Amino acid sequence: MSPRAALVLGAAIWPGGQPSPTLRRRARHAARLYHAGAVTHIIGCGGPGRHPPAEAEAIARICLEAGVPAAALLREDTSTRTLENIARARPLLARIGAREAVIVTDRYHAPRAWLTARALGLRARVSCPAPRGTSRRALARSWLREAAAILALPLTLWR
Numbered sequence: 009m010s011p012r013a014a015l016v017l018g019a020a021i022w023p024g025g026q027p028s029p030t031l032r033r034r035a036r037h038a039a040r041l042y043h044a045g046a047v048t049h050i051i052g053c054g055g056p057g058r059h060p061p062a063e064a065e066a067i068a069r070i071c072l073e074a075g076v077p078a079a080a081l082l083r084e085d086t087s088t089r090t091l092e093n094i095a096r097a098r099p100l101l102a103r104i105g106a107r108e109a110v111i112v113t114d115r116y117h118a119p120r121a122w123l124t125a126r127a128l129g130l131r132a133r134v135s136c137p138a139p140r141g142t143s144r145r146a147l148a149r150s151w152l153r154e155a156a157a158i159l160a161l162p163l164t165l166w167r
Contacts, residue, residue: 010105010106010107011048011049011104011105011106011107012046012047012048012049012106012108012109012110013047013048013049013050013051013082013100013101013104013106013109013110014038014041014042014046014047014049014050014051014109014110014111014112014135015051015053015093015094015097015101015109015110015111015112015132016034016035016038016050016051016052016053016067016112016113017034017053017054017090017093017111017112017113017117017121018031018052018053018054018055018057018063018064018067018087018093019031019034019054019063020057020058020063021057021058021059021060021061021063021066022059023059024059025059025060025061025066027063027066027067027070030114031063031066031067031070032070033114033137033138033139033140034067034112034113034114034137035052035066035067035070035071035074036070036074036137037112037135037136037137038050038067038071038076038112039070039071039074039075039076040074041110041112041135042071042076042080043074043075043076046110046135047110048080048104048106049080049081049082049104049106050067050068050071050076050080050081050082051064051081051082051083051084051097051100051101051109052064052065052066052067052068052071052081052082052083052084052085053067053084053087053093053094053096053097054067054084054085054087054088054093055085055086055087055088056085057088062083062085063085064083064084064085065083065085067083068081068083082100082103082104084096084097084100090117090120090121090124091124091128091164094111094121094124094125094128094130095128097109098128098130101130107131108130108131108132108133109125109130109131109132110132110133110134110135111125111132111133111134111135112134112135112136112137113134113136114136114137114139115136115139116153118134118136121134122134
């Protein structure tokens with residue numbers, strides 16, 4: 009199999025360096041993809057936010073705990089939004105020779121992430137973990153936020 013990477017898009021780090029449930033869910037899903045042989049590498053995406061460490065570092069730690077070898081983990085640890093996550097991960101994909109990626113994010117975020125990847129010339133598909141542990145209210149808020157972000161996407165990409 010030619011190299012294929014999972015791009016795990018970042019999510020919040022809580023006070024005390026605790027990954028949010030969203031970030032844990034995404035990272036564990038990527039680890040399952042790795043163990044199933046669907047990907048050969050995992051690229052954690054996301055720089056430092058309000059609380060350290062960088063989201064990419066937290067993703068790598070979670071994947072290591074799930075048994076993914078360190079050699080299969082890469083970090084894109086400077087981005088702060090979806091467009092940057094994907095754009096700044098592209099050199100890492102090139103470094104490992106991956107021609108396509110599996111974007112790991114939540115269902116509400118998947119359409120915008122996929123459209124962004126396509127606009128940046130990245131051949132990608134999306135794989136989403138089940139939204140376990142997320143309240144319906146939080147999911148509804150996330151879907152509404154993403155609807156607005158999708159409407160703004162052409163302007164974001166144009167800039």
